[in-house]
């Protein structure tokens with residue numbers, strides 16, 4: 001039990017920052033859940049650096065995610081993703097937003113669990129679909145029936161995302177409200 005009384009004046013962001021300490025905060029969840037967008041805003045609120053692992057992968061490879069998948073295939077992409085994550089998670093505190101498949105890959109999942117506090121942005125299919133169908137940047141959804149593909153990924157992945165330390169329901173509310181809920185979840189988190 002933590003018996004230190006919080007000063008009443010501490011803002012939610014300050015309390016969350018204190019609870020996070022030197023750990024990284026790692027966003028996981030399916031495509032369209034808001035990991036990149038909410039991760040960036042959360043880092044701003046906490047006043048700590050933000051890195052999106054897909055962005056970092058694109059920077060070091062000088063290729064887009066789509067081109068990486070098309071040229072080298074998913075397996076090579078996962079190997080590169082695991083290497084990049086290992087480096088990004090070496091020191092903290094940072095907010096790291098991962099791509100949707102990172103936590104599903106065993107090697108990356110091990111690194112993520114070791115490297116920080118994990119937060120799953122859980123979302124319903126229709127919320128995700130409304131968001132991802134506006135863009136064609138996600139190679140895994142270039143199928144005949146992308147909504148069905150997304151649903152299949154939900155079934156396969158949600159039990160694994162559920163291992164996260166924290167879960168917040170991602171839905172169509174203002175992004176600032178999502179950030180508040182994320183900060184509250186961190187501030188309230190007590191590891192057993």
Ligand SMILES: Nc1ncnc2c1ncn2[C@@H]1O[C@H](COP(=O)(O)OP(=O)(O)O)[C@@H](O)[C@H]1O
Nearest residue numbers: 031032033034035036037131171172173174175
């Ligand atoms: N709470 C929200 N309300 C409305 N749109 C959102 C919300 N969160 C994210 N988005 C939008 O949904 C799209 C997908 O979000 P993104 O952060 O790229 O998801 P992810 O990185 O999990 O795939 C983006 O256009 C983003 O601006």
Ligand SMILES: O=C(O)C1=C[C@@H](OP(=O)(O)O)[C@@H](O)[C@H](O)C1
Nearest residue numbers: 030031032054099100101138139
């Ligand atoms: O779910 C996945 O396997 C993927 C999700 C994408 O990231 P977002 O979840 O940020 O869209 C990106 O890493 C790649 O297209 C693969």
Ligand SMILES: [Mg+2]
Nearest residue numbers: 035036098099
């Ligand atoms: Mg993203």
